[in-house]
Amino acid sequence: MAYVVTDACSGCRYTECVTVCPVECFHIDDRMTYIDPENCIDCGGCAPACPVGAILADYLVPADKREWIGINRNRAGETPVVSARLPPLPGAEERRRMLGA
Numbered sequence: 001m002a003y004v005v006t007d008a009c010s011g012c013r014y015t016e017c018v019t020v021c022p023v024e025c026f027h028i029d030d031r032m033t034y035i036d037p038e039n040c041i042d043c044g045g046c047a048p049a050c051p052v053g054a055i056l057a058d059y060l061v062p063a064d065k066r067e068w069i070g071i072n073r074n075r076a077g078e079t080p081v082v083s084a085r086l087p088p089l090p091g092a093e094e095r096r097r098m099l100g101a
């Protein structure tokens, strides 16, 4: 099992999740974060830390978002680790309101 970042992260990238992960398994690109499933120890700390509810345990990912399991695995292999909080992307607050979070 591992935790998965879904599309709700795309465009906001608040990175609160990064600060609570004990094993530095978050990776980042210019759009969002991804969890490396090989490093994730399933502690669950990141899920409640995300203000837009973008992070789910893989067995709870709904059918229409299952593709994100593979996307996290692939993108984690292609992007750098992020272990410190970064400023949210421009428009993140608006997006948060749009998501009802």
Ligand code: SF4
Pocket: 005, 008, 009, 010, 012, 013, 014, 015, 016, 017, 018, 032, 033, 049, 050, 051, 052, 053, 054, 055
């Ligand atoms: S806290 Fe949520 S929105 Fe922010 S980077 Fe992490 S997964 Fe994305």
Ligand code: SF4
Pocket: 003, 020, 021, 022, 023, 024, 025, 026, 035, 039, 040, 041, 042, 043, 044, 045, 046, 047
């Ligand atoms: S579940 Fe724990 S180990 Fe896995 S990404 Fe979240 S904070 Fe990191």
